[in-house]
Amino acid sequence: MLHPIGWAAFGPPAENAAIARGVHPAVWTYDNIAQMKAQLRQLGFSYDWTREIATCDPSYYKWEQMVFTRMFEKGLAYRKSTTVNWCPSCETVLANEQVEDGLCWRCGSVVELKVMDGWFFKTTEYTEELLEYTNKLKDGWPERVLAMQKNWIGKSTGAEIDFPLEETVGGESGLRIFTTRPDTVFGVTYMSIAPEHPLAAQLIKGKPEEKEALKFIKRITKQSSLERIAEGAKKEGVFTGTFAVNPFTGGRIPVYIANFVLVEYGTGIIMCVPAHDQRDFEFAKEYGLPIVPVIEPEGTKLRAEDMTGAYEEPGVMVNSEQFSGLPSESGKEKIIEYIEKKKIGKRRVNYRLRDWGISRQRYWGAPIPIVYCDTCGVVPVPDKDLPVELPLDIEFTGKGGSPLAKAESFVNTVCPECGGKAKRETDTMDTFVESSWYFLRYASPHFNEGMFDKKEVGYWLPVDRYIGGIEHAILHLLYARFYTKVLRDLGMCDLDEPFTNLLTQGMVIKDGAKMSKSVGNIVDPDDMIKKYGADTVRLFMLFAAPVQKDLDWSDEGIEGAFRFLNRLWRLISDRFPKIEPLKGKTPDADKLSVSGKDLLTKVHKTIKKVTDDLEKFQFNTAIAVVMELLNDTSRIIPAGDEDVKVVRESVEAMVRLLYPIAPHVSEELWSELGYKGSLVDEPWLEWNKGLVAGAAITVVVQVNGKVRAQLTMDADVSDEEMKEAAFADEKVRGYLAGKEPRKVFVVPKKIVNIVV
RNA sequence: GCCCGGGUGGCGGAACAGGUAGACGCAAGGGACUUAAAAUCCCUCGGGUUCGCGCCCGUGCCGGUUCGAGUCCGGCCCCGGGCACCA
Structure with a gap:
């Protein structure tokens, strides 16, 4: 098992700190890493620090x-000039x-x-595979x-159709559109082109409408993405x-x-069928x-x-x-065949991605490893000159x-x-590029002949349990x-997908809001x-809510x-310090009192339940059963002497079961219990199957579906015995009131339901 | 509008595979210990009704399947999230 840790260390926060406070981003970053690391260590996480990486290295x-x-x-x-999202505050382009x-x-x-101008990764080259694999990830995600993700990829099927122009414009003899409704093509009454579309300006050239149309293009293209969305209700346009x-x-x-x-979707030109498309209608x-209807309801x-x-x-x-x-x-279908x-x-499939x-x-x-040469054009930096190091001697003004x-x-x-x-090239890469492969680097973090050692990646990856x-x-x-x-297609690894199982853990919420400095609801670990x-x-963090859910922080x-851990501590140090370590010897069940035997059973049931729950990442219920065991143990x-041994066994079990959750306290109590060495070297506890299976069971008797x-009864009770016992019970007889049962249902070892 | 989640006590949450709803914890109330407080321990804690044993109702709403439904089916309501002028 590999449990690595590292730092996504690049990004605007470090640079902003440099501008605001004159600290170099590198200094700020490494300071933060040191602080975070100290905090993580204090919390006792079992990370493999020998594989630690920082992406800014x-x-x-x-x-x-x-x-x-x-x-x-x-x-x-590749590089292209296009309409991009610009954040004026971060002063950068966003994907x-x-x-x-x-x-x-x-x-x-x-x-x-x-x-x-900007650099792009061709995610669209993999659209269909990304979509298709969402089905294969179903079991683990x-x-x-x-x-x-499916939504985001946004697949839609339809057709591209050419509409000839009356006269050739800018070398184009027609307009190509994408539609998901080729069946409505007879209802087309106009067409529309995106304001940003290069052909838009061509279409109006020399026309009486040119001036008006140019003004319109200018006005619309100046709007922010927010305005373009917000004004969704209002449809505007000009004739070309x-x-x-x-x-x-x-x-x-x-x-x-x-x-x-939208210029980026489809061909940026659409056929408009007002009878069958609400936007076109408006x-x-x-x-x-x-408006020409061409589809009618039956x-x-x-x-x-x-x-x-x-x-x-x-x-x-x-x-x-x-x-x-x-x-x-x-x-x-027929229309597509025809065209x-x-x-x-x-026929054409379109994606939103x-x-x-x-x-x-x-x-x-x-830094993006590219050099622009007047003679040779766009030239990638050769391997021998890599890395293109980020210069550290830089002035941060926050302007220009x-x-x-x-x-x-x-x-x-x-x-x-x-x-x-x-x-x-002076642009740097989106920090999401670094986080797109760090999990592969963990397999061989110090490898310096390549991104990673293919053999190691083959051994460790894909990630069996990805948490985020x-x-x-x-x-x-x-x-x-x-x-x-x-990377797979570059021949560097054999992975189709990086993460087999994904666990999305919740956030810590305080007073109904995500913790943040600006809201002022931070709880400092x-x-x-x-x-x-x-x-x-x-x-507390593991107990208060299932991992997948947000956790309400509560003082x-x-x-x-804290009370729970203290109770366990006191139980061990005050009440049972003198009993000898059991060293694996289980008390003799035959010599136990009834309550002693019950407790022994409970101990083993608890071991089973905790083991099962941890396996399923259900930490909250695992902790709950240990709490139950502590309650029972304190009460007995x-x-x-033999009963005392059961108490001892229970205490030892609790300490060991809590070890993954509360390692420091457990280690301490382990030695308090007279053991040498660390719990980390102890095997995980096993439960006594016979004891768990052989425990007395509670049989519920219902009359007409109501618990009466x-x-x-004994664990090996037969259906017949259950029935007999049910009919023999006085309370049950009261409810039967001498009536003949019409039917009796028996769920083995669980329930008898008598229907009258 | 489309697509996902999800609605269980005052709160966070339990409940295998249709089989005792509310485990465990928090909060609250009562009591013990203490000169007092803190800490600790004990009891109560879904609603109604009853002196009590108990009985009835109760998992968003309405209906269905079943001996039995928080769990399955149909219809609806509400909350959270994602996508959305995507042709």
């Missing part, structure tokens, strides 16, 4: 840079996954849309995480002055520029465009003038020439963009190919899956450790955990 990011150059060579890393409701995931600022032709009807179709068309109403006639909204459900095709009368679902035969379009923009206009990150771009000695370099003057927060359901978990597949000790903190709750009054009596 050049010996780490060097390999990431090398992989970048390989990806570049394969076209999986689509890092924008939440139009706001920056990190700082919450309103994200602006900007056209910029929470349903909702997979659902989120250009017409296309419906290839099915030959009809003349006006082309609009419309604010609701736009048509606004601009007085015709047995109903649709009339454009009566419609108050689009009819989006399936139905029967009408007004569609030879396709009329077909159900819309099979109509889709493929006539070569005016083709877009390529991962990894350029960050920030200093504290791994990335400090890297102003570091002359960094920027100016020579071209690795021609030796001439060249300039370095739900907030990375899409971000980190999608990127890591993608990156792993890239150091304070808690000082007051109660690490074990109390551990115990009273932690007191309860031993009837003889509880009988204590």
